[in-house]
Amino acid sequence: MAYSLLQLKEDFLVEIAVSKTQSHNTVQAYAQDLDQFFSFLAGKVCGKQVEDLIPADLKPEYIRRFAVYLAKEDYKGATISRRLSAVRSFCRFLTRRDVLDEDPAKGVSSRKAHSYLPKVFSKEEVARIISVIDTSTPLGKRDRAILELLYSSGLRIGEVAKLNIGDIDYSLGFVQVTGKGDKERFVPLGSMALDALGDYLDGGRPLLEKKPQGEGQGFPVMRKPLFLNRLGDRLSDRSIRRILHKYILLAGIDPQGLSPHTLRHSFATHLLSGGADLRSVQEMLGHASIKTTQIYTHVMPDRLRQVYKNAHPRAQVNQQDSLAGVGGKDFERGGKQ
Template identity: 40%
Template sequence: MSFAKLENLTAAPELKTGAQRFLSQLKTQKHYSTHTESNYYRQILRLLKFLQERDVVRWDQVKPIHLRQLSAFYHRKGLSPRSIALMLSACRSLFQFLIRDLELPSNPAKGVKAPKFDRKLPKTIDVDQVNALLEGIDEGDDIGVRDKAVAELFYSSGMRLAELVRLNIEDIDWSDRTVRVTGKGNKTRYVPVGGYALEAIREWLKIRGVWLGPDENQALFISQRNGRLSPRSIQQRLAHWGKMVGMNGRLHPHKFRHSCATHLLESSGDLRAVQELLGHADLSTTQVYTHLDFQQLARVYDKAHPRAGKKKSPSKKES
């Protein structure tokens, strides 16, 4: 990660050095994705600029009032409550690191809350649309076979884009019908893989062997240039197939993840199992899918229950 913008700041050396050490360990120790690293970088830059303008030169000078002022400052500037929550989360992680690194006495960001915001429900694809999409991917050429395996695995496992990109052939356990996934914070979990996905992967591996030749690249999904398939390439290929089958809206990897979780929860009602599958550290993160399930229930109720509609007001004649 380049620290050019951070280095150009006129903030105090101690602040810049501490921020650099924190950001560096996101990759070397936490193994965060490039996207996550960039998000943290942007948030820490905001904090440093704010502290610089208030003549704060040491980390132990930062108090909870500074973080509350930071939140209020960006709220007035029009930053969304969701983005402010992300910024404060990054600050909490930074100060937690500095407690260990510089022996700070406490975390000044702890307990500082962002403005309230309505949590957006994940966008999903219904079962019929998923089936139409997966059956609509043209397997007439080698790329189509690979893309079919990618899409089937996304929907079968509910894994994140970065997790699928990291997969190696050895991560698949064919006898157990599971795949070893390395998730956020370099945590490993094992998730089941369905028969359709395993069959699609088997067909892809036949082509992969021809593409790769004697190369020892262990990546499960590769490009025609024999390198590991990039996140951007996967996003573009899925968007392409979404258009080809006439889907409304852009098809992206997280729609498969959300759809997998929602369809499992609708069928099983087992929130804990879905939490394990998705690799959520906190059950509250998974609970967003219960709201989706409730919405479906509400729609069915409104259509089916004989007294679900609003009571009609009596007309003037009736009164």
């Protein structure tokens, strides 16, 4: 009896979750992508219920038709590429398990994703957002620490939500982060972020923390969650989104298309425009490939022009002087001396 695609999908998701080759968010995205693919197969190609789909229903022409369908539905190139990536990974899994003799997705090419410049905050906008926080309250101290940390380190909100007290090294000025695929990295923090974190730990977090119910109960201090909600529990990703949205509005900035990831984009963009090299930014962001970091190179031309102007011995020569000939005679462009 052949397994259904739904059963095999669950095995596939368990494998990539256990192997930790993908983040929790990516596993969830793959599940949604495969559900959409199965719905397309059942409703628009095979004429059967989703639960009745079997491996034999996976054919190269059907996968290509799925890509065409997504394009007609006006999905962006990057979204289509991710959907197809999920299907290809699933097909490779079935081939490794000998459920399929040949990989039906092997000959299906990826749709080229268009490069979209990420939205970023200006330095002035970041300052405005942080300035509207009322830091006289425990929640205000927490919110300032979160936003300063996001902008100072470029962490993903999921990484910030998972931080424990012991992940911040105040003596060296680093935060230890567990990112995608459980990979650890160390990211430097600026003095303003460290000051905000210190203020929160001294005058904010103690007032939010639940009091232990008995002697010896609870985690060691260094393993306790860094950011707490008003009930004393670990702050969630969704709450961090709401916090930033609140202060964007208070700062009088249009929130359309803005999110905590915008602070991550701003971190990278401002570093590069200030002279940081791409490899260092890649390491701080936790990107596995430098190609991912290259979306921020839209700031490079202006910086390169400034580097050239400051460094090259002939860069600051006046244009009129550059056309001056030997003995004070001028050259005419395209003519003789």
